[in-house]
Amino acid sequence: MAAYVIRRIILLIPTMLVVTVVVFLSVRFIPGNVVDMMIAQMGSSGGVTQATRQRLEQALGLNVPLPIQYARWMGFAPGANGHFQGLLEGNLGTSLQSGQSVATLLVQRLPVSLELALIALVTAILTAIPIGIYSAIRQDTARDYAGRSVSIFFISVPSFWLGTMIMVYPAIWWRWSPSLEYIPLIKNFQGNLLQFLIPGFLLGMALGGTLMRMMRTMMLEVLRQDYVKTAWAKGLNERRVINRHVVKNALIPVVTIVGIVLPIVLGGTVIIEQIFDLPGLGLLLFQALNFRDYPLISGINLFLAAILIVSNLVVDISYAWLDPRIQYK
Amino acid sequence: MSDTLAVSTPGEQAAAPEGRQPAAQRRALVDVVVRLARYKPLGFAGGLVVLVLLFVGIFANFLAPYGFNDMSLAQRLSAPSAAHLLGTDNTGRDVLSRIIYGARISMTVGLAGAAIHVVMGFLIGATTGFYGGKLDMVIQRIVDGIQAFPTLVLYLTVMSVVGQGLLPLVLVLGLSSSIYGSRTIRSAVLGVKENTYIHAAVAMGATRGRMLVKHVLPNVVPVLIIEFTLAVGRMILAEAMLSFLGFGVPPPFPSWGGMLSNSGQRYMLQAPWMALWPGVALALAVFSINMLGDALRDILDPRLRSTMV
Numbered sequence: 241m242a243a244y245v246i247r248r249i250i251l252l253i254p255t256m257l258v259v260t261v262v263v264f265l266s267v268r269f270i271p272g273n274v275v276d277m278m279i280a281q282m283g284s285s286g287g288v289t290q291a292t293r294q295r296l297e298q299a300l301g302l303n304v305p306l307p308i309q310y311a312r313w314m315g316f317a318p319g320a321n322g323h324f325q326g327l328l329e330g331n332l333g334t335s336l337q338s339g340q341s342v343a344t345l346l347v348q349r350l351p352v353s354l355e356l357a358l359i360a361l362v363t364a365i366l367t368a369i370p371i372g373i374y375s376a377i378r379q380d381t382a383r384d385y386a387g388r389s390v391s392i393f394f395i396s397v398p399s400f401w402l403g404t405m406i407m408v409y410p411a412i413w414w415r416w417s418p419s420l421e422y423i424p425l426i427k428n429f430q431g432n433l434l435q436f437l438i439p440g441f442l443l444g445m446a447l448g449g450t451l452m453r454m455m456r457t458m459m460l461e462v463l464r465q466d467y468v469k470t471a472w473a474k475g476l477n478e479r480r481v482i483n484r485h486v487v488k489n490a491l492i493p494v495v496t497i498v499g500i501v502l503p504i505v506l507g508g509t510v511i512i513e514q515i516f517d518l519p520g521l522g523l524l525l526f527q528a529l530n531f532r533d534y535p536l537i538s539g540i541n542l543f544l545a546a547i548l549i550v551s552n553l554v555v556d557i558s559y560a561w562l563d564p565r566i567q568y569k
Numbered sequence: 570m571s572d573t574l575a576v577s578t579p580g581e582q583a584a585a586p587e588g589r590q591p592a593a594q595r596r597a598l599v600d601v602v603v604r605l606a607r608y609k610p611l612g613f614a615g616g617l618v619v620l621v622l623l624f625v626g627i628f629a630n631f632l633a634p635y636g637f638n639d640m641s642l643a644q645r646l647s648a649p650s651a652a653h654l655l656g657t658d659n660t661g662r663d664v665l666s667r668i669i670y671g672a673r674i675s676m677t678v679g680l681a682g683a684a685i686h687v688v689m690g691f692l693i694g695a696t697t698g699f700y701g702g703k704l705d706m707v708i709q710r711i712v713d714g715i716q717a718f719p720t721l722v723l724y725l726t727v728m729s730v731v732g733q734g735l736l737p738l739v740l741v742l743g744l745s746s747s748i749y750g751s752r753t754i755r756s757a758v759l760g761v762k763e764n765t766y767i768h769a770a771v772a773m774g775a776t777r778g779r780m781l782v783k784h785v786l787p788n789v790v791p792v793l794i795i796e797f798t799l800a801v802g803r804m805i806l807a808e809a810m811l812s813f814l815g816f817g818v819p820p821p822f823p824s825w826g827g828m829l830s831n832s833g834q835r836y837m838l839q840a841p842w843m844a845l846w847p848g849v850a851l852a853l854a855v856f857s858i859n860m861l862g863d864a865l866r867d868i869l870d871p872r873l874r875s876t877m878v
Binding site for chain 1: 710713718722725726826829841844847
């Protein structure tokens with residue numbers, strides 16, 4: 241087991257390197273000059289001085305060759321002022337828009353996205369697992385079709401559209417609309433929870449759909465196992481067979497889906513936070529993209545990728561730990 | 570249903586290897602359609618809706634009562650009526666016409682994106698899976714790295730860099746998702762690789778390229794068809810999301826997602842139909858395609874064959 245964990249952690253290194261290269265290049269390989277685009281976007285009316293350009297180029301570190309830029313950005317090589325100020329030193333740079341450090345912004349915005357993701361996950365698990373189980377044990381009956389249609393419906397209906405509808409129709413019919421002012425959790429626990437419930441549910445829907453299908457497939461696979469036949473042959477009642485023998489075993493691979501669905505949740509926050517105006521990482525990314533705040537965009541992308549990689553590792557390890565048949569090679 | 574209905578192997582049905590009679594190919598296709606209609610009514614209905622949407626998209630010029638950008642300020646924000654069945658938007662454009670033209674954009678992005686997804690996904694997945702070794706190791710690590718980004722975040726970042734437009738959108742969606750999809754195709758190829766006929770081909774001295782095209786490709790076609798169908802739905806949804814956020818198809822072109830954004834949101838209380846109907850169209854399209862893809866998976870995927878009985 242220890243060897244397996246160590247091997248997995250070593251395998252993280254190339255993946256993380258690829259991630260940093262992708263993040264680094266995505267900003268640098270922009271057609272046309274980044275600085276020109278940014279100056280155009282700032283809409284400075286003729287007053288673009290050489291100083292602005294130089295300041296921007298320096299802020300982006302564009303005044304040296306590409307490999308040196310990467311080395312500096314990573315913290316392998318000392319920056320212009322002779323200090324090592326890269327990722328390895330925990331330095332993500334400063335936002336061009338606000339001048340704040342990217343790391344500070346990330347830490348500030350994380351709780352909102354985390355809360356949304358948590359509500360979404362809980363919603364998804366609570367709806368998907370029972371429906372998935374039921375669908376599988378009543379395979380190919382009308383009830384199974386209903387369950388599967390619900391799951392495909394959840395996957396297909398765009399959350400951003402449902403979100404918009406929730407903003408529109410209750411307001412027209414009952415003059416009620418969700419609060420658009422962010423209520424911090426510490427200030428008003430109940431208000432905060434109420435505010436997060438609808439966006440959380442919406443985010444959980446697509447997730448629930450995916451989860452439901454996986455749960456059903458896993459259940460069907462386990463239902464065909466010999467030990468399940470044995471359990472039936474022993475004359476156990478359905479509840480006992482399903483709960484003790486099938487669900488327990490089917491749930492093991494479903495644990496891994498937390499890793500699979502995490503990208504959906506994290507990507508989904510961008511849209512949901514934008515609709516409901518919640519100041520999380522998604523909204524931060526959206527604003528950064530609109531401002532072309534490249535250090536901030538890179539920072540958020542790196543951060544999200546790191547979360548995904550680490551959670552995938554945790555999921556894989558727990559999977560190996562939960563299922564005794566898996567060999568840690 | 571009984572197994573006797575499915576006499577041919579999955580590879581044979583959908584994939585007609587080169588040199589096979591066109592009649593056999595047609596029979597295989599008819600076979601799939603018949604089985605779809607008989608055993609998967611919901612999937613079949615989904616397929617019909619997709620065909621209708623395709624038709625609407627192709628003949629949008631003839632079907633739409635107005636042009637997609639015909640503004641008429643006198644008619645702005647008017648409620649659904651006989652003249653404008655689904656009402657008009659804030660510049661007096663007919664919402665129904667824009668939805669009809671929107672089908673063209675959605676279908677273009679969906680089909681073209683999914684085509685790139687499958688072709689590139691096969692090229693990456695099949696070559697790495699089939700050749701294995703160091704190449705596989707290196708490419709898989711790159712795939713790992715790219716998979717580490719949440720899909721929407723990756724799309725958004727790349728689109729903000731490349732710039733809005735239909736062509737960039739199709740390329741970005743198709744290429745990035747092919748990297749994600751290459752994993753599925755790779756594992757399908759790894760499964761095929763172990764078959765005796767591959768060993769036979771090796772013994773006969775067939776080149777790797779020949780084996781890939783003649784033996785591997787026809788046998789993963791069912792997987793490719795499923796990947797394609799489900800990718801169409803994902804592409805349409807992704808296009809709508811990106812256009813909604815302002816990084817997809819630029820105005821004035823009528824994307825369903827774009828119609829829901831800015832003006833759709835700003836005028837939503839005065840003119841809720843502006844946001845309602847594009848979303849209905851979008852949900853219907855994606856739902857139908859997913860239903861079709863799901864049914865096709867049940868029919869074509871050999872691993873699920875036993876669950877059909």
